[in-house]
Amino acid sequence: MKKILSLVLVSALGGVLTLGSYKLFLEPKHDVALSSTNSTPSFLPTSNVSNLLATNEAPDFTVAAENAVNAVVHVKNVSISTGQMTIQDLFSGRSPKRAQMGTGSGVIINANGYIITNNHVINNSDELSVTLNNNKTYKAEIVGSDPKTDIALLKIEPDEDLPYVTFADSDQAKIGEWVLAVGNPFNLTSTVTAGIISAKARDLSGTSSQSFIQTDAAVNPGNSGGALVNTKGELVGINTAISSQTGSYIGYSFAVPSNIARRVIEDIMEYGNVQNGILGISGGSLNSAFAEKLGINDTEGIYVDSVVEDSGAEKAGIEKGDIIKEIDNIKVSKFADLTGHIGSKRVGDIVNLIISKDGALKTLAVTLTRNETYTMPLVGRIKNTKKQDLKKLKATNGVKIIELNEEYADYWKNNGVEEGAIITSINNTKINNVDDVKEALENKSSHEPLRIELINSNGEKERYNFR
Structure with a gap:
């Protein structure tokens, strides 16, 4: 009996030693985290590997921001307007003047002092000044502007070579790509905000005439004319507008693509106007x-x-x-x-x-x-004439109506005016092309009637007055 007990004890002791050795030397270790009911729960990423990759690939904006900040300027627009007249002004024959100042941003595009900005930043200016990031201020001259794209080109005469940004190909910019908006919102100079390209080819007018880059980088009044740059510090767009009911940023901002801005200023520099x-x-x-x-x-x-x-x-x-x-x-x-x-x-x-x-x-x-066509109010679409158009109706000058205004089409047709009729004069101004039409309409005062002379489809000369 004693032998049996001895064998059982030896077997049990061997099992304990074997199990202990396995636990001590062979079994993989597992750390156990103890938590109490009062501890704050922690939320861990589903993949530590993905988290590490995201951290390592986070964009570095510092170089792009430094380059852009030094190439973005503060534009000040001083305009002189007529102030409210007092009784003393009335009796003395004086016309009181009041200076108003608007501010915006601009981007230096070469070392010689050419600066691109928005047309609405410099519109109606009597005096323009530009302050660089080093606090130097220069008088600026308008080289040219294009209201259609809201782009303008300025020139200053610096006493040294200036830092500038290079143009990116905005066609290659991708939705989701990181961008920086650099400008002077609320007169806060050298402000940088970051975001992504939210959409491309945005039209805010509803007329399919615009094609903005949309971003969620914060842009506010004063940012207009400033730079939208990629992570390389290259110019992707010119910040131009925000979509807001309050007038301040609520999540959407819009920039003229750099390819459009570049073409406009190159045309201005080479031709003096924009070649659309x-x-x-x-x-x-x-x-x-x-x-x-x-x-x-x-x-x-x-x-x-x-x-x-x-x-x-x-x-x-x-x-x-x-x-x-x-x-x-x-x-x-x-x-x-x-x-x-x-x-x-x-x-x-x-x-x-x-x-x-x-x-x-x-x-x-x-x-x-x-572009040789134009949509003329009350009339419709008109086009520059060819020799055969003039010869057909025995006209010496004029523009051809190619599509009547839908609202007034019945009126014109009832008076014998159809597509093909030739407009020869507007408000006693001889018309040779669509540019003459635009100029005549721009020069017409608001209280002046619109007087149109034309040759109708039957070759008859007619005159129409619209008030």
Whole structure:
């Protein structure tokens, strides 16, 4: 019996030693975290590896911010306006003057002192000054401006080479890409905010004439004309507008793409004005409802509703019913995609389109032409005339009506005026082209009636007065 007990004890002791050795030397160790009911719970990332990668790849804005801050200036616009008259002013014949100052931002684009800003920052200025980041102030002259794109070019005469930013290709900017907005909001100089590109080709006007880069970088009054730069410090856009009910930033800001801004200032420097090229089509962006109305299956692209006579589009073979899918390898899903890219081009530049014609994809090269059309109030769309147009109605000068205003179409037709009629004079000003029409309308005072002389479709001269 004693032998049996001894064997059992020895076996038990061996088992204990074996288990203890396994626990001590072989079994993997697990750390146990003890928590009490009063401790604050911690929330851990689902993947420590992903978290480490995100930390290591976080963008460094310091170099881009330093470069941009030194190249962004504070623009001050002093305008003189007529103040409220007092009785003393009335009897003495004086006209009181009052100075008003507006402020904004600008971006130095070369070492010689050329500065790009917004047209609305310098509009109606009597005196302009520019303060650099080193607190030096210079008088600035307006080289030129373009209200359509809201871009202006200034020049100062510095006593040294200036730091400047280089242009990025805004067509290559990606949604989700980090950007910095640099400017002088609320007169707070050298302010840098960060965000991402939220969208591209935004049109705020509803007329498909704009193509902004949208960001969520904070932009406020005073930022206008400042720089939107990428993480390399390259200029992606010129900060121009915010979308807000209060007038201050609420999450959306908009910038003119650098490609458009660059083309505008190059035109101003080379030609003294902006050389706007047009494709020569009108139409609309496709969607399910529009496609169903047209009786087509395609829901993406630009549907061509009409083609301008003698335009590059007509010469390339684009017709009503075609659908533009791409321009220069850029997908076109809304009209602002098209106008935004064309806005960076000049008259005579060639763009390559992929269009859907009767369901088949075709590639067409289109040469951009000068805009020779204009939408005239009360009348409709007009166009520069050709010799045969004038000869047909025995006219010596004028512009041709190519599309009547829908609201007044019945009035014109009832008076024998149809597409093809020639407008020869506006308010006693001889008309030779659409630029003459624009100038005549701009020079007309608000209380002055609009007087139009034309040759109708039957070759008869007529005069119309509108008040």
